[in-house]
Structure formats: structure tokens, C-alpha cells
Amino acid sequence: MRSPDVNDVLLKVEGVSLAFGGIKALTDVSFDVRKGEVRAIIGPNGAGKTSMLNVINGFYHPHHGSITFKGKTRARMRPYEASRGGIARTFQNVALFRGMSALDNIMAGRTLKMQYGLFWQALRFGPALREEIEHRCRVEEIIDFLEIEAIRKVPVARLPYGLQKRVELGRALAMEPDLLLLDEPMAGMNLEEKEDMSRFIIEVNDYYGTTIALIEHDMAVVMDLSNRVVVLDHGVKIADGTPDEVKRNQAVIDAYLGVAH
Amino acid sequence: MAVGGSSDTFPKLLVRNAAQFGNHAAIRHKDRGIWQTWSWAQVLDIVRAYAVGLQRLGLKQNDTIAIVGSNRPKMYWTVMAAQMVRAIPVPVYADAVADELSYVLSHAAVKIVAAQDQEQVDKLLSVLERLPHLQTIVYDEPRGLRDYDQSRLMTIDDVIANGRALLAADSSLAARLDALIDSGDGSDASVILYTSGTTGASKGVMLSARGCIDAATDTVKFDKLTENDVALAYLPLAWVGDHYLNYAQGLVAGFCMACPESPETIEQDLREIGPSFYFAPPRVFEALLTRLMIRMEDATAIKRSMFHYFLKIARKHGEAILIGKPVPLSGRILYAIGRMLVYEPLKNVLGLSRVRVAYTAGEAIGPDLFIFYRSIGLNLKQLYGQTEAFLYVTCQPDGEIFADTVGPPAPNVDVRIAESGEVQFKSPGMFMHYFNDPAKTAETLTPDGYVKTGDAGFFDQKTGHLKIIDRAKDVGRLNDGTIFAPKYLENRLKFFPNIKEAVTFGDGRDFVCAMINIDLTAVGSWAERSNIAYGSYQELAAHPLVYDMVGRNVAAMNASLAEEKVMVGAQVRRFLILHKELEADDGELTRTQKVRRGFIADRYAALLTAFYSGAKTADISTEVTFEDGRKGRMSAQLKIYDLSATQTPADLEKAA
Numbered sequence: 001m002r003s004p005d006v007n008d009v010l011l012k013v014e015g016v017s018l019a020f021g022g023i024k025a026l027t028d029v030s031f032d033v034r035k036g037e038v039r040a041i042i043g044p045n046g047a048g049k050t051s052m053l054n055v056i057n058g059f060y061h062p063h064h065g066s067i068t069f070k071g072k073t074r075a076r077m078r079p080y081e082a083s084r085g086g087i088a089r090t091f092q093n094v095a096l097f098r099g100m101s102a103l104d105n106i107m108a109g110r111t112l113k114m115q116y117g118l119f120w121q122a123l124r125f126g127p128a129l130r131e132e133i134e135h136r137c138r139v140e141e142i143i144d145f146l147e148i149e150a151i152r153k154v155p156v157a158r159l160p161y162g163l164q165k166r167v168e169l170g171r172a173l174a175m176e177p178d179l180l181l182l183d184e185p186m187a188g189m190n191l192e193e194k195e196d197m198s199r200f201i202i203e204v205n206d207y208y209g210t211t212i213a214l215i216e217h218d219m220a221v222v223m224d225l226s227n228r229v230v231v232l233d234h235g236v237k238i239a240d241g242t243p244d245e246v247k248r249n250q251a252v253i254d255a256y257l258g259v260a261h
Numbered sequence: 262m263a264v265g266g267s268s269d270t271f272p273k274l275l276v277r278n279a280a281q282f283g284n285h286a287a288i289r290h291k292d293r294g295i296w297q298t299w300s301w302a303q304v305l306d307i308v309r310a311y312a313v314g315l316q317r318l319g320l321k322q323n324d325t326i327a328i329v330g331s332n333r334p335k336m337y338w339t340v341m342a343a344q345m346v347r348a349i350p351v352p353v354y355a356d357a358v359a360d361e362l363s364y365v366l367s368h369a370a371v372k373i374v375a376a377q378d379q380e381q382v383d384k385l386l387s388v389l390e391r392l393p394h395l396q397t398i399v400y401d402e403p404r405g406l407r408d409y410d411q412s413r414l415m416t417i418d419d420v421i422a423n424g425r426a427l428l429a430a431d432s433s434l435a436a437r438l439d440a441l442i443d444s445g446d447g448s449d450a451s452v453i454l455y456t457s458g459t460t461g462a463s464k465g466v467m468l469s470a471r472g473c474i475d476a477a478t479d480t481v482k483f484d485k486l487t488e489n490d491v492a493l494a495y496l497p498l499a500w501v502g503d504h505y506l507n508y509a510q511g512l513v514a515g516f517c518m519a520c521p522e523s524p525e526t527i528e529q530d531l532r533e534i535g536p537s538f539y540f541a542p543p544r545v546f547e548a549l550l551t552r553l554m555i556r557m558e559d560a561t562a563i564k565r566s567m568f569h570y571f572l573k574i575a576r577k578h579g580e581a582i583l584i585g586k587p588v589p590l591s592g593r594i595l596y597a598i599g600r601m602l603v604y605e606p607l608k609n610v611l612g613l614s615r616v617r618v619a620y621t622a623g624e625a626i627g628p629d630l631f632i633f634y635r636s637i638g639l640n641l642k643q644l645y646g647q648t649e650a651f652l653y654v655t656c657q658p659d660g661e662i663f664a665d666t667v668g669p670p671a672p673n674v675d676v677r678i679a680e681s682g683e684v685q686f687k688s689p690g691m692f693m694h695y696f697n698d699p700a701k702t703a704e705t706l707t708p709d710g711y712v713k714t715g716d717a718g719f720f721d722q723k724t725g726h727l728k729i730i731d732r733a734k735d736v737g738r739l740n741d742g743t744i745f746a747p748k749y750l751e752n753r754l755k756f757f758p759n760i761k762e763a764v765t766f767g768d769g770r771d772f773v774c775a776m777i778n779i780d781l782t783a784v785g786s787w788a789e790r791s792n793i794a795y796g797s798y799q800e801l802a803a804h805p806l807v808y809d810m811v812g813r814n815v816a817a818m819n820a821s822l823a824e825e826k827v828m829v830g831a832q833v834r835r836f837l838i839l840h841k842e843l844e845a846d847d848g849e850l851t852r853t854q855k856v857r858r859g860f861i862a863d864r865y866a867a868l869l870t871a872f873y874s875g876a877k878t879a880d881i882s883t884e885v886t887f888e889d890g891r892k893g894r895m896s897a898q899l900k901i902y903d904l905s906a907t908q909t910p911a912d913l914e915k916a917a
Contacts, residue, residue, distance in 0.1 A: 140293035145404075150525035152294065195889075203405060 008035040009068075010179060010211050011056065016065035018051055018235075025051040026235045028065070033179065038205050038212045040222040043232035044255055049215040050092065052232065053181050056213070057089055058082040070178065083112060088177035090168045092184045092215075098157035102167045105156055106142055109174030110135045142170045145207070146200060162193035169200060173208070180204065182214040186221055194218070198225055219256070223247065231255065269447030270470040272308075272345040274512045276442060279305035282488050282515045290334045291522035291530055299334065301515065304341070307421060309438060311342035314424030318373060318397050318415075322347040325369045325453065329353045329362065329385070330377025332494045332520045335401045335417045337508065339375040340452070344470075345438070347445055351453045351465070352499040354852045355381065356845070358890060361463075361852075363388035365455050369465055369696060370394045375417065379405035382414070447471025453696050454501050456648050457853040465696030466501075466648045476651045476690025477509035479672040483656070484538070484618045488515035491615075492538045495520075495527050500853065502622075505652040505690075506540050531612030539619040543626040544854065546641075548782070549611055550630060551758050555786045571599035572636075579636030584660045604637040613639055620644050620656070623853065625729075625748075627756035628664035635662065643667050645729060649705065649712050650674070651690030655727045666726035676727065677711065683733045684718045685711040717746075735858065737768025743830030745773065747858060750831060753821070757814040758783045762843050764856050766869060767831065774872040775836040776865065777811060778802075778843055784810075799897060802838045811838060812902050823907040832906045835872050837879065839865075840897035846886045868899065877901055 011033040018026040026048045033039045041049050054060040056067060058077035066073050069085060077085075088109075096105050114121070114135065120128035143149055146166050156164055165185060172180055185201065186194045198221060204210050216222045222229060223243040231239040231246055233255040239246050246252055268274045278287065283302040290297050299307070320326060326343045328350055330336045336352075343350040351369045353362060355377065362384055366374065372394055376382050382400055386409075389395065399417050400406060406414065428434050451470035455463040480486075492511065496503035511518045516538070521530040557568055578592040588596070608614045619634075619641045626643065634641045644656035645667035654676060657668035670676040674688040691712055694702040705713055717736050718729040730736065731748040739745050745767040754763040754775065762778035779802055787810070788795055795801040819832040843849040849861055862869060864883060871879030882896035 137293065140295075144293055147523070149294075149522045150529070153529075206407065207404065 009033070010035040010070060011213070012068040013052075013056070014066050014068070016052075016055055016062040016067070018048075018055060018060055018062050024235050026055070026062070026232075029232065029235070029237045030065075031230045031237065031240055033211060033213050034228075035211055036205070036209055037227040038201065038214065038225055040226035040229045041213065041215050041232060042217060042219065042222050042229060044217065046234070047232040047255075048235040049217075049232060050183060051235075053089065053183055053213070053215055056082075056179075057087050057181055083175060083177075086175075086178035087181060088172040088175040088179075089181035090165070090172050090183060090185060092187060094161070094164045094168055096156045096164060096168055096171070099155055101153050102148060102156055102159070102163075102170070103139065103143070103152045105167055106139045106170040106174050107135065109171035110139065112175060138176075139170075139174055142173050145173075145203070146170050162189055162196070165189070165193075165197065166200065169197075169204075173204065173210075176208075177210060180210050180212045182212060184215055184217070186216060186218055194221060201225060269474060270344065270442075270445035270449060271341065271451065271474070271509075271512055272442045272445055274474070275301070275305055275308060275341060275345075278488075278512065278515045285488050285515065286491075286517040287511075287515075288334050288337065288518050288520065289534070290520040291526070291533075294522075296519070296533070304338070308338050308341045308345060309435075310424035310428060311338055311417070311421045312345040312424065313427050313434060313438060314420035314422075315342055315348070315373065316346050317423060317427060318399075318420065320346055320348050320373055323450075324348045324373075325351050325371045327351045327353050327366055327369065327371040327374045328498060329355060329357075329374060329381045330401065330498070331355050331524055332496075332498060332503070333377060333401055334520055336375065336377060336498055337494075337518065337520075339399075339417070340508065344445075344451060345442060347441065347449055349450050349453055349467075351455070352504065353455065354457075354497055354499045356497075356852065358846065358886075359384045359388050363391045365463065365465075366392050366395065369453055369455075373397045373399065376400045378402040382406060382409070445470070447474070450693065452504060454504060454648050455499060457500070457851040457855070464698055464701055467693045467696050468651050468690065469693050472690045472693070473505075473509050473651055474513060475673075476653060476688065477505065477513040479689065480653055480656070481510055481514045483658070483672055486510060486514040486516060486538060486618075490514065490516035490537045490617070491534060492516060492518055492540075493521065493527070493531055493534055493536045494518040495524075495530075496540065497852070501646070501648040501652050502540060506538070506620075509651075510538075528612070532610075533612075535612060535615040537615050537617045539613065539616045541619070541621060542623040542854075543621050543630065544624070546621060546626065546634060547630055547758075550633060551780065551783050553607070553611075554758070555782065558786070558790070568603055571595075571603040572633075574599050575604060575636035575638075576632065579638060580632070580662075583635055583638060583640065584662070600638065607637060608639065616640070618642070622646060622667075624855070625752040626664070627752075629756065631664040644671070645727060646671075647714060649692045649714075650686060650688050651692065653690070654684075654686050654688065654714070657726075661724070661726070663721075663724060663726060666721050666724060666728050668726050670727070675711075678719060679707075679713075681733065682717045682719065682736075684714045684716045684727065684729070686714065687711050739767050739773070739830060740769065740771050741830060744828070745831055749828075750775070750818075750822075750833065751856070753818050754815065754833075757818075759787075759811060759814055762850075762856060764843075764858055764861050765833065766858075766862065766872070770873060772834040773831050774869075775815070775833045776861070776868065777836055777838050779807060779811065779838060781842075798842060799840045799895075802840060803897070803900070808838060808900060808902055811836070812904065815902075816904055816907070819904065820907045833904065834906060835901055835903055837868065837872075837899045837901045840881065840899060841883070841885065841895055844886070847884075871901060 009032045014030050016026055016029045043049050055062050058079045061076050116128040156167055186197050205212055229243055229246045231252050238251040239249040268277050278301040284300045286298045287301040287304045288299050326348055328336050328339050340350040353365050376398055385398055397413055399415050399420050401417050403416050447470050449470045450467050451473050453465045453467050455465050492507050494507040507518050519534045521527045574595045578588050578596045581588045619639055622644045642657040646652040646654045653671040655668045656671045676686045679685050715733050716729050717731055717733040718727055721728050731746040735747055737745045747765045750765045751763040754760050760777055761780035764776045765773055767773035815833050815836055822828045822832050845852050867881050868879045879899050884892055885895050886892050
């Protein structure tokens with residue numbers, strides 16, 4: 001694993017609060033993500049993990065607090081601005097184009113990088129064709145990287161869940177993001193699939209140098225994968241530190257195992 | 262057509278091919294979705310640089326270098342480069358677990374290992390302390406290896422680049438390399454191929470350069486292979502089949518080897534490449550046909566009836582048309598229509614459209630299966646061979662094809678049947694000796710220089726072709742004296758599409774029993790059509806309806822055995838369906854997927870006891886090994902199914 005630069009903060013979340021009506025999803029949460037690290041956000045069900053991710057990529061707007069990404073502070077950001085800015089994400093429930101092949105799905109991740117519009121792409125002529133070939137080369141690298149050559153042309157709806165997740169990761173990677181947000185990348189997977197996915201996450205971080213923020217409730221997986229861990233419980237940050245520090249933190253143990261009152 | 266000629270080593274052949282077919286494709290590999298091609302001239306250039314690079318790493322004449330990986334150009338180039346410096350390449354099965362790997366590597370005392378990727382490097386590093394001779398690991402794919410201690414690791418690209426730099430810096434080096442190639446002698450050991458270990462620890466079979474090239478020259482002539490042929494190199498590198506059919510024949514004939522993108526994409530790659538020379542073990546042909554039939558079941562009624570109608574026509578006339586025998590005009594016309602509508606599209610889907618010669622070997626092939634492929638116009642033939650012969654012992658010439666024989670002796674091969682019934686041979690490609698194992702070598706050779714195959718067989722009276730029944734040492738007898746040839750029975754069982762694997766027992770017993778693995782594809786599809794829900798192999802295997810279905814198959818085999826005089830007593834009286842598939846990782850199959858009967862008898866001793874104690878069920882708990890080497894336990898209670906023996910006509914008469 002790359003050793004992240006301590007001083008180089010890619011994303012900074014400061015005092016973020018979010019509420020849906022009377023329900024407080026996040027209360028005054030602050031943490032940062034350093035360039036090149038794997039940062040995990042964990043917590044029991046309903047702790048506000050996905051809300052946090054949605055705030056980061058601009059899907060929700062925090063009521064208080066600010067998000068600083070690559071040195072720019074923003075109170076409001078729209079999802080497409082986030083993706084132009086270099087944030088890509090995967091979803092807890094796979095969100096692929098089910099009828100399209102794995103290859104086309106990953107190609108879709110290149111859309112933002114394409115210069116020529118629909119008209120030229122439909123003609124598939126001259127510079128637009130050259131551009132497509134270039135993008136296809138990048139996509140093929142990702143396919144090779146994720147070891148999904150055999151399913152390149154298979155419609156994703158026909159793929160097993162673990163592979164769909166991998167295709168989704170491929171699509172996010174196709175954007176060449178600076179920050180990759182993974183929402184429960186191992187949810188619903190069996191042990192072997194989890195191990196595969198962990199390996200890919202480590203390799204993405206190692207090979208592409210992509211900074212990764214991931215949400216997971218499987219503690220064991222997170223501890224091996226990440227450099228630093230934030231723990232949320234009921235929308236409040238209860239711990240922040242290295243996996244070892246977090247593991248020993250009494251508040252975390254209580255949140256996960258429950259305490260006798 | 263190019264054949265061996267005056268070249269008696271592979272590096273000399275490579276030089277000749279580069280001169281003769283300079284721009285012809287020598288090797289292809291699908292990388293990043295695109296087929297990359299290297300011509301003979303390019304390959305020679307790369308291999309020369311690679312050879313110099315390996316020399317610099319300390320590889321000298323008679324040193325050994327192991328190759329661990331799947332079919333990739335760089336793996337083949339390692340073999341070529343090693344031979345160029347007169348070192349001996351030792352290909353190892355890529356799926357060998359660390360223990361098997363360390364056994365072969367330490368036995369062969371390898372100095373350098375060429376590994377394909379991180380997975381193989383990890384395996385090597387885990388057994389490093391057991392390999393005192395190992396100096397350097399070179400690898401193909403750098404992915405994931407960046408943070409490894411690089412002191413003993415190096416990419417193959419770097420080795421080649423170093424060699425190139427050295428060649429450029431010192432002009433005398435090229436001349437010295439040329440001299441080294443010229444000094445290569447036909448009596449040099451060309452390669453060490455480790456046997457798959459069907460019979461215990463694997464042995465290193467040493468083959469000479471002259472022997473390899475002579476044998477390959479004979480078969481290249483026999484099948485008229487030329488530089489315009491293409492083969493898909495997808496068989497395990499360490500297996501004699503790949504080294505012979507692709508590497509040796511490729512260099513001798515100058516044809517192109519195409520390496521698949523990954524082991525999972527072989528089927529697509531086969532379609533894209535459209536090889537003209539093709540080899541597959543019977544199980545591959547079987548799997549193709551099973552899948553085809555399942556897909557036909559799902560096709561529309563019109564397509565289905567058209568398919569079956571024309572298959573009937575093919576069965577009637579196909580073989581005769583293939584070998585050029587006279588066929589009535591009406592038959593020819595119908596076959597031509599069938600070819601247009603069914604056979605050619607079918608072969609196209611399977612990627613077999615351009616196949617001129619196809620071989621199968623390794624196990625007996627079901628007659629129905631064999632006839633099916635031949636009838637649709639695929640020139641499928643059988644051969645019989647083994648590592649010690651550098652593959653070919655017998656092979657079927659065009660026009661003399663029978664499903665139940667393996668053909669007459671291959672060109673220049675002398676075959677005889679010993680008094681014990683064992684097949685023995687002498688051939689041009691015959692091995693020199695086992696590496697570092699004179700005792701085993703002496704055991705295998707007869708005093709007059711024939712190789713004992715360990716297989717029992719006989720020459721068919723009618724055709725003069727060889728028939729193989731079983732491993733000589735496996736042929737046993739039941740208590741009543743009936744001959745018990747387990748493999749013969751197992752093969753008969755495996756010809757049923759529902760049965761993937763079978764293991765029979767009976768030597769020194771009162772009757773024959775069988776353990777069976779169902780074929781998950783075939784039975785799974787049947788279950789789907791019959792609305793039977795199942796969650797796992799284990800659950801499906803234990804289903805009463807599956808038992809009944811397999812029971813009918815076994816009964817059908819018994820009925821056909823009843824017609825064969827010597828086999829009447831060898832009918833299967835009890836069987837069970839195993840709760841797990843037999844696996845090479847658990848030691849139940851060899852790496853070439855043959856059942857290890859003795860091992861299975863020990864491992865499942867509880868089941869054997871139940872068979873012969875008359876119990877209706879048996880409990881079993883076994884250790885299973887996962888792909889990454891971890892172990893777990895699996896237990897089950899298995900039902901035993903009883904069958905009554907089919908009466909022979911003679912018995913019925915007696916009864917009446």
C-alpha cells in the first residue's frame with residue numbers, strides 16, 4: 001500500500017450536519033481524507049454512513065458545515081460537478097445499465113471524458129472514431145485490471161452479483177477519479193467474492209494511486225483494508241484513527257456490541 | 262511444407278523459420294482485447310535478447326529453468342531462450358499447489374523460475390527455503406509485485422531489455438550466441454516434462470532435442486501440417502500434449518500458436534482464431550456437445566426438428582462423405598443442405614469451422630460423441646500416447662477411423678504386446694531417462710530397450726488397430742474370477758451425459774460398486790426444466806429423482822455389459838452419488854483430471870465398507886481444500902442404491 005502524505009489533504013469535511021425533517025442524520029461531523037489513502041467510514045446500521053457519502057458527492061446538501069475538495073470549499077455541489085471534479089462512486093445496490101454489456105457499461109464511465117457529442121459518435125467517423133478507440137484502450141486496461149475479460153460482451157443482468165459489483169467498480173475507475181467513493185462494496189458477497197473485491201480495492205489504490213473512501217459495516221474487512229477509519233454512530237462521529245486505535249476504542253466496542261444500561 | 266530437415270535442435274529450427282517464413286505469424290496473443298502478432302523474425306529477435314539476458318542472470322548449459330504459468334508468449338519464449346543457451350526448460354503445471362511446485366522445482370534443481378504473475382510468485386516465495394538452488398525469479402505480469410523485495414525478482418521485459426543492451430554494446434556477443442546455437446546437438450536434453458503423477462510422485466521425463474524433432478517431423482508429415490496452419494495453445498504448458506502439439510510441431514512446421522486471453526475466455530478465443538489444427542481431451546468435446554444439446558432444448562420447435570432431422574442425415578452419410586466413400590446422390594444433396602443449414606453454423610458456433618485435423622486422447626471417447634463430431638464433418642481422430650514417448654504411440658490415419666480403437670502405430674513407432682498384456686513401444690521421440698531417477702528408469706525400460714506403458718491392450722483382429730482397456734496394474738478380478746477393468750466400466754458410465762465422473766471398485770470383492778459424480782450442467786438443466794429446486798451440488802446430488810435417473814443409466818450400462826461375454830459378471834450392483842465433486846486440489850484427481858482410484862478408496866473407506874456390508878446409507882466426512890489452500894470439512898449422509906444384475910440370454914434360457 002502506498003503511504004499517504006500526511007500533509008496532503010484531498011477532502012476535508014468540517015462540522016457537517018444534515019437532517020431530514022426531525023431526524024438528524026449527521027451531527028457536526030468533521031474528518032479529512034488524505035491523498036492516496038484508503039479511508040473507511042464505518043458504523044452500525046443507520047449510523048449515517050451513506051448520508052455522509054451522499055453529502056460528499058453532492059447528492060445531499062448539508063445544513064451546516066462545509067466540504068473542501070482539492071482545496072476548494074463548497075457548501076453546495078451538484079453530483080455532476082462532483083464527478084467532473086474527480087469524484088466517482090459505486091452504489092450499495094448495484095446501479096448498472098442492466099441490458100448493456102459489461103464493456104458498454106464501463107465505456108459509459110468515459111462519457112465525461114469524451115470531446116465529441118452524440119452526433120459524431122453516431123456517425124463513428126474520423127476524429128470521433130479515433131477518440132472512441134482511445135477510450136476503448138483505457139477501458140480494456142480496466143477490464144484486464146479487474147480480470148473480467150471473459151464477460152466483456154455479456155449483458156450485466158446475466159452476471160452474478162459479485163461480478164456486477166466488479167463491473168460497477170470498473171465504470172467508476174473509467175472516470176479516472178481522484179477520489180473513489182465505495183458504498184458497501186462487499187455487501188451481500190460470499191467470502192471468496194469479498195476477498196477478490198478487497199484485493200481489487202488494494203490494487204486500485206496501489207496501482208492507480210486513487211484515494212478511496214469506503215463505507216462498510218463488515219469490521220474485519222475494513223480493518224485490513226484501510227489506513228484510517230472514521231466511526232459514526234447515530235450521525236455522530238465517535239472515533240477516528242488507525243484501525244488498531246479504533247478497534248481498542250471503548251465507544252466503538254459499545255456501539256457495535258451494545259452496552260448494558 | 263517445412264519439416265525438421267537438418268535442424269536437430271529447436272533454436273536451429275527457430276533460426277531456420279525466421280529465415281524461411283520471416284514475416285509469417287509465429288505466435289499470437291490476445292491482449293487488452295486485441296490479437297497481437299509476432300512474426301518468426303520478431304520472435305527470433307526477442308528470444309536472442311532474452312537468451313543473452315538469461316545468460317547474464319547466470320543460466321548456463323545444462324542448468325534447469327522452470328516455467329510456471331499459463332499459455333503466454335513470454336512463457337514460450339522462455340522455453341526457446343533456455344534452449345538457445347543449451348539450458349533445460351522445465352514447465353510446471355500452473356495450478357500446482359505450493360507443495361507440488363516445490364517438489365518439482367527442488368527435484369529438478371532449478372536455478373531460475375519464469376513465473377507468469379503475482380499468484381505464481383507468491384507460491385514460489387512461500388516455499389523459497391525449500392529451494393536452495395533457486396537464484397532468481399523472473400516474471401511476466403508486474404501487477405501487484407511492485408512492493409515486493411526486488412532483490413531476487415525481475416520482470417521478463419527487463420531481462421530481454423538487458424539482453425538487447427548487451428547485444429548492442431558488444432558486437433562479439435551476437436557471434437558468440439550464433440556459435441552457441443550452432444554448437445547445440447541433437448543429443449542435448451531439450452526439455453524435462455514432469456508426469457502428472459497418476460501413479461504416485463511425478464517423474465521428470467527427459468527428452469532429447471533430436472528425439473522431439475524427429476517425432477514431431479513424422480506427425481507433421483502424417484497430418485500434412487504447414488506454416489499456414491493455426492493452433493490455439495490452451496493446453497497446460499507442462500503437459501506433453503502442449504509441448505508436442507503446439508510447441509514442437511509449431512516450430513517444425515512453422516505454424517502459428519495463438520495464446521488465449523485468459524483461461525476463462527478460451528471458448529471465445531477459439532471462435533475468433535478459428536484454428537486449423539485442434540486438440541482437446543474427450544471431456545471438452547463432451548462439454549461442448551452437452552451445452553449444445555441443452556441450448557437446442559431451449560430452441561424453437563422448428564429449429565429443433567430441423568436440427569434433429571439433419572443430424573439423422575449426418576449420422577447416415579457424414580462419415581462416408583468425410584472419408585470420400587461413395588454415397589447415393591440423394592444422400593449427398595440432403596447432406597449438402599444440412600451442411601448449409603446446420604453443420605457449418607454449428608461448427609462456427611463451436612469455433613471449429615476451419616479445423617482440418619482434430620485429435621482427442623487421454624481417455625476413451627464415447628462412440629456417440631465421436632461419431633457426432635465426425636458426422637458433421639469434423640475430422641476428429643484419436644491418438645494414444647504418453648509423456649515417455651513424447652506423445653504419439655499410435656494415431657488414426659485419415660480414412661481408418663474407429664470409435665473404439667486408437668489406431669495403428671504412429672510412423673516409425675514399434676509397438677508390441679507383452680505376454681502380460683501390457684503395451685510396449687519403441688519410438689523416435691522416446692525419452693532419454695527420468696531425471697535423477699535411474700531406478701525408475703530401469704523399471705520402465707525392458708532389457709531390449711522397449712518402454713513399458715503400464716497400459717493393458719490388444720490389437721484388434723479385424724482392423725489391426727490397438728485397443729486399450731485399462732492400466733495394466735488396475736485390471737483385477739472379482740472373487741468369482743470375472744475380469745474387473747475399472748476404467749472400462751467408468752468410461753461406459755461417463756458416456757452418459759448425466760454422469761461426469763465415476764469410480765468403480767471390485768478387485769477382490771464379490772461384486773462391483775460405483776461412486777458417481779453427476780454433471781452439474783446437464784443435471785442442473787434437467788432440474789430446471791423439471792422444476793426441481795436445489796441450492797448446491799450436494800443438494801442436487803442427493804435428490805431422489807436424480808438417484809432414479811442415474812439408476813436408469815447404470816441399469817442401461819449393465820444391460821449392455823450383459824451382452825459381452827467376459828463382462829457379464831462385472832455389472833454394477835450398488836452405487837452412490839458423492840456429495841462433492843472430485844477435485845485435483847483434494848488429490849482425488851490428477852492434474853490432468855484422471856481419477857486416483859487408490860487414493861479415493863482410502864479417503865472414502867467408510868463408503869466402501871458400507872457398500873460391502875449391505876448398509877442402505879453411509880456417513881462420510883471429508884476434508885476439502887479450497888483454491889487458496891485453506892482447508893475445511895464437509896460431511897454428509899449418502900444413500901446407496903441397489904440394482905439387480907441384468908440376466909444374460911444364456912441365464913434366461915437356463916431359467917426357462
